Amino acid sequence: MSRRPRRRPVLLALVITAVLVGTDAGCAVTGGSSGGGLAGKYFVWDPYPQFDQKSAWAGLLNACGKEAGVTVIRNSYDTGEMATMVEVAAPQQAQPDVLIVDNPTVSTLAHMKLLTTTAQSRLDTSAVEPNLLAAGRLDGSTYGVPIGANTLALYYNKAVLKAAGVDVSSITDWASLTSALRRVTATGRKGITFAAVDTEEGTFQFLPWFWGAGAQLGNTRSAQAVAALTLLTDWVRKGYTVPTVLTNTQDTSWKDFQSGNVAFAENGTWQLAPAGKLPFDYGIIRVPARNGGSAAVPLGGEFVTVPVQQDTSRYGVSSRIVTCLTSAQNSLATDRTLSYIAPTAAVQRKQVAADPSLAVWVSAVQSAKGRTSDNLGPAYPAISSGLANAVHDSLSGSKSPQAALAAAKPAAK
Known part of the structure; x- marks a missing residue:
């Protein structure tokens, strides 16, 4: 979740037009294997519309294309639109040669047979940390290479804790965190802010508590899942949270902290x-688990993938572009631009050496978990939707934690 997905309504006709005509990036056809006129041109779709053609990111794409002996034509789409764009483009043979996509979407596209495996595209993933790579795996095969990762932790205000007499080093589990929130609230401040909006952002922010209780996404009505939702519900009921958590996105939640x-x-x-x-x-501290230690946190970030093409001869150059984008040298610069933690231990060490404050984030990423890593594949969106609704219903008081999660079970199926 490197940035909040901007989910605009996408009309099918507009999607088809965008796929076949292209965007302002200057291409007439955005697909990679549509036929004549594409010699020497390779098409890359990315979810970074915030970076214009003069940005360092666009410069890296051009440089990787040049290194591979081709011209890269770039198109950028919002994260929430990318899967739809690919699904519409595929029947038209207008899919890109290289697709950079949010990691939970990888297994969905792979399930639809729209992506090549790393074995087919001959991409080397041996240096990638296994837990990061798992986010792009389905049924024993890997699809693409992570370009970087981000995740969640707890930022804290030192002055607010000091005024409440809270030593942050004492926070080691849910009980000690809840005690700290109670003491802060007694001073007239608020204990914690987070995003509980009923979208993927809300699920993303609930997962550290869900996994920290020992719950699994394959069973969203377990006792552990109920414990996690009860924790947050009690915080809201007792006034430990900001009053806007139910509508908070990660952006608006940050404004609370500011x-x-x-x-x-x-x-x-x-x-x-x-x-x-x-x-x-x-x-910054790690999110504590229920009974001590650090909770597993969800992996954000994208994978660089090679979509299936009718003209398989294009895979070689596509793979060279992917290899360039995810190389150790380029990864260090790219992950700084995207505020990502690198997917390999070697580059992670370089990041911490350059900025010691990143150590807590590297630690979090090293023990983080992909949202589809349990071979959930295309089932994850329904599970996520069910959890988001359950969190919203419980925190609003309209249902008990048990009832809210029981109602989410059909969606999880």
Whole structure:
């Protein structure tokens, strides 16, 4: 979840037009194997519309194309639109040669037979950390290479904790965190802010508590799942949270923390740059698990994949472009631009050497978990939707945690 997905309504006719005509990037056809006139041109779709053609990211794409002896034609789409774009493009043979896509979408596209495996495209993934690679696996095969990862941790306001007499080192489990929130609230401040909006963002932010209780996505009505939802529901009921958690996105939740009146904010690596501009001292700790230690946190970030093409001779160049984009040298620069933690241990060490404050994030990523890593494949979106609704219903008080999760079970199926 490197940035909040902007989910605009996408009309099918507009999607087809965009696929066949292209975008302002300057291409007439966005697909990679549509036929004549494409010699020497390779098409890359990415979910980074915030980077224009003069950006360092666009420069890297051009450089990787040049290294492979071709011209890269780039098109950028919002994260929430990408899967739809690919699904519509495939029957038209207008899919890109290289597709950069949010990691939970990889297994869905793979299930639809729209992506090549790394064995087919001959991509080397041997240096990638296994838990990161697992987010792009389905039925024993890997599809693509992660370009970087982000995840969640707890930012904290040092002054607010000091005023409440809370030593952050004492927070080691749910009980000690809840005690800290109670003490902060007694001073007139709010204990914690997070996003509980009923979308994927809400699920993403619930997963550390869900997994920290020992719950599994294959069983969203387990006692462990109920414990996690009960924890957050009790926090809301007792006034430990900001009053807007039900409508908070990760962006608006961060604004709560910026106010200086909240002790903790559950948020991600993408807030590191804004955190450097906070008017108060802050720190970062891992999300605690129920009974101690650190909770598993969800992996955000994208995979660089090679879509299936009718003209398989294009795979060689496509793979060279992917290899260039995800190389150790380029990964260090790219992950700095995208506020990502690198997918390989070697580059992670370089990141920490350059910026020791990243150590907590590297630690979190190293033990993080892909949302589809349990071979959930295309089942994940329904599971996520069910969990998001359950969180919303329980935190709003309309249902008990047990009833809310029981109602989510049909969606999980």
